Amino acid sequence: MAASECPVKELQEGSMCPLCSSYFEDPVTTECGHSYCRVCLVTKSGGKVVPGCQLTCPQCGRTMGWKGVTTDVRLGVTTRIARRLNLQAPPPRKQKEQGR
Ligand SMILES: [Zn+2]
Numbered sequence: 630m631a632a633s634e635c636p637v638k639e640l641q642e643g644s645m646c647p648l649c650s651s652y653f654e655d656p657v658t659t660e661c662g663h664s665y666c667r668v669c670l671v672t673k674s675g676g677k678v679v680p681g682c683q684l685t686c687p688q689c690g691r692t693m694g695w696k697g698v699t700t701d702v703r704l705g706v707t708t709r710i711a712r713r714l715n716l717q718a719p720p721p722r723k724q725k726e727q728g729r
Pocket residue numbers: 646647648649650651652653654665666669
């Protein structure tokens with residue numbers, strides 16, 4: 630992972646949902662430590678939350694129950710800060726990185 634030269638940029642990139650490529654909206658974090666907007670994760674998993682049903686993490690492919698998905702209050706705060714910074718300095722358009 631390359632270190633970002635700009636902490637603001639780093640903060641903003643850390644506040645971006647990999648599914649919609651914009652700031653987290655009601656962020657949730659999965660059991661495996663990946664974060665998404667709640668809406669994005671639900672949509673990706675078929676459009677609805679079925680308790681007892683399993684979902685697959687879009688980033689690492691891990692399967693877990695919805696119990697393993699928690700609201701990430703901290704990330705919500707970080708995202709709010711990043712958004713405010715964004716008002717002062719628009720971030721460069723995030724480039725799509727393909728592959729690994
Ligand atoms: Zn999203």
